[in-house]
Amino acid sequence: MRRMSLHSWLSERGKRISFPHGGIVTQTAEARGKPINATIGIALDEEGVPLHLPSLMRLVNLPLEEVLPYASTHGIESLRNEWLRHMRLKNPSLPASVSTPVVTAGITHGLSACACLFTDPGDAVYIFSPYWGNYRQTFEKLWGATLHAIPLFHEGRMDVESLCTAIQHSSSTHKVLLLNFPNNPTGYTAVEYESLCASLSDEAERGSTLTVLCDDAYFGLTYDDALPQESLFARLANLHERVLAVKIDGATKEEYAWGLRVGFLTFGGKATTKEMYTDLEDRVAGFVRGDVSNCSQLSQHLVLRTLRSSTYAREKQRNKELLRKRFHRSQDILVQGRFARFCTLLPCNSGYFLCLQLHHLDAEAVRRHLLEQYDTGIVALGQDKVRIAFSSVPTEQLPLLYDNLHKTFCDLSS
The missing domain is CATH 3.90.1150.10 (Aspartate Aminotransferase, domain 1)
Known part of the structure; x- marks a missing residue:
């Protein structure tokens, strides 16, 4: 099997970004549990309990430690593992080797992280049209990429041929695709996954390096049992050595928790090693650290408790x-x-x-x-x-x- 360098997929920004190992976050983690810990910027009472407003805590029926402290930059580890466990249950064909999901502040935040890591100003992002309008806000206006839109339908079916023709005509060796099924705004889930994957594999075999972003915001909400029940990510994650698949999902639509703002980024690739996955996870955490510092402790624990509920x-x-x-x-x-x-x-x-x-x-x-x-x-x-x-x-x-x-x-x- 051909081994790929992670830099084959990363943008120039993506190559620069990193998690600040050795910085405040790491030093705080190293001091955790010590009798005297003057590292982290929170306030404790005389017994070492976080100072808090009782009027606030009365509103939340959760332990204080699940509400007020900072969460890990990568996300709460137990939530990351639980989300991956559910992902495998819902996608039985998912290959054994994928990354551990990294928590983002919602799916849009995850998309923004992808735009930062995998596109530079002027880079094309291939996408079916019609598409969610916020893609333009995120990829074009915020990060400077260019959406290259291909009509989604030809004679009532996903137009795989036109998408792949557009990709082939690109002079860039690294090509980024953004695929959203079920689709917003059409409500369409494609049945043509096999032909799409075959075409992308052929493009990779011709020498292109592909990053395929799977916006799975509405994953699981299919109303015809004949439709694919698994995410396209499950097939792409083991498709070809030159293909890196990224699953962007979260509690927003799947768990009917729109305002909690808990999203996840998960990576999969046939040639991607454990060390490369760790590198990618750290780069996402570096993005999170530099953008929002960390994601809501309370929201993450609410999602975790929901996933573990017997009535879920x-x-x-x-x-x-x-x-x-x-x-x-x-x-x-x-x-x-x-x-x-x-x-x-x-x-x-x-x-x-x-x-x-x-x-x-x-x-x-x-x-x-x-x-x-x-x-x-x-x-x-x-x-x-x-x-x-x-x-x-x-x-x-x-x-x-x-x-x-x-x-x-x-x-x-x-």
């Missing part, structure tokens, strides 16, 4: 079934012939959203009219698409939502 699996399945019900109710309404002359429902089978391609109507005009005349909110995407979050609308209100939408179409077409 049952509660998740209950929520998924509710979203599945809303998804199918939305589909049943939107396939009715009355919508055909106004819009096309883009392929969808998962996630929180569905997306409509408008015919001869302006998306912002539709959004504004729907909001002002029918007290109904949706999201306009560009000039000709709208996104509907069926996840946030009670099932009994879905018919009214789509009736209002149809009335808006008629009003603007008259």
